[in-house]
Amino acid sequence: MISAPHPAAPPSLLPPDMRVFVRGWLSSNNLLCLSEQTPALIDTGHSKHAAETVALVRSALGDQPLARIAHTHLHSDHCGGSGALQAAWPGARTWVPEASLDHVQAWDEDALSFGGTGQRCDPFTANEALVPGQTVRLGDHDWEVHAAPGHDALAVLLYEPRHGVLVAGDAMWENGVGVIFPHIDGSDGFDPFADTLTLIERIDPAVVVPGHGAPFGRAGGAIQAALGRARQRIDYFNQHPAQHALYAAKVLIKYQMMDVERMPRAAFDAWLASAPSLRLLHRQHRPDLPWDEWLALILAPLFDKGALRRDGDAVVDGG
Incomplete structure (x- = not known):
């Protein structure tokens, strides 16, 4: 299964030395900054x-080596390719948000959220910190680093002011919002x-340049409209936090199945039981229901809508 990259947006949206690879799930988008000295991938x-x-x-680079790698945040769909890139270009220096x-460097999977969500990510190393309030040179541009808590408490935005390009990660999509992970573990609410x-x-x-979906600009009020939709969604979650828990549980299960594609039912049940985030979501959504009854409630619409399928004794991603 490939992530089906395709051309992202009209060239006029971005400077000619910036190239976006729009990826299908599971992978996030990648922004390649071309340069004779410091080509970089975000x-x-x-x-x-x-x-x-x-x-x-x-x-895209030909014989030129990749010099720098940077991350908006360290969820597995945004950093899982870093180890392979470092193996291909050992001289590349790697930036991650300061708090990560x-x-x-210790490769602490629990602190990096992979343990809690039951997801996988190939290990990689990091040399440099993205510090809010400072700038980082990626390609031939200086990018401002801004703290962007919300979807991930430690996330950053990268903003190139000369051309007005914002790499938003999962802080902003054109349609909808991602799971608010700090709310799951109780460390924060929706306000950040x-x-x-x-x-x-x-x-x-x-x-x-969002983490998922094509880049979008000011034309036709697209950015303002996206901000409005995101605010409406956050307002809804503030008023109905149990609905966020329901949404998050379905996303985590679907995400896992998009990765593995097929699991024996026993292995699927074991994964569900071993993911701490799902236990937290159970308590947030329907603590009145026993675990098995809650899982049945969560899984039923995923099977009914074809997001998951049963094939004999296996559970299969529905695509």
Whole structure:
């Protein structure tokens, strides 16, 4: 299964030395900054598509080595290709958000959220910290680093002010919002996400490169409309937090199945039982229901809508 990259957006949206690889799930988008000195890639996709990510970058750079790798945050769909890129270009230096640097260097899967969500990510190393309030040189541009808590408490935005390009990670999509992970573990609520949306509005980018979906710009009010939709969704979650838990549980299960594609039912049940985040979501959504009854409630619509399928004694991703 490949992530089906395709041309992202009209060339006029981005400077000619920036190239976006729009990826299908599971991988995040990647922004390649071309340069004679410091070609760089922002976000690296999922481990499942790591070889494809390397091939995309190699095709764009030819014989030129990749010099720098940076990450908006360290969920597995945004950093899973980093190890393969480092193996292909050992001289590349790697930046991660400041608060994540020690966790990467120690490769602490619990601190990096992989343990809690039951997801996988190939290990990689990091040399440098993305510090909010500072800038980082990626390609031939200086990018501002902004803290962007919400979807991930440690996430950052990268903003290139000369051309108004914002790499938003999962802080902003054109349609919808991602799971608010800090709410799952109880470390924060939904307000930091709303604050990050306010920051984006203040930055007033000319073009947004989201973590998923094609880049979009100011034309036709697309950025303002996206901000409005995201705020409506966050307001809804603030009013109905149990609905966020329901949404998050379905996303985590579907995400896992997109990765593995097929699991024996016993292995599927074991994975469900071993993912701490699902236990937390059970308590947030329907603590009145026993675990097995809650799982049945969550899984039924996934099977009914074809997101998952049964094939004998196996559970299969429905595509």
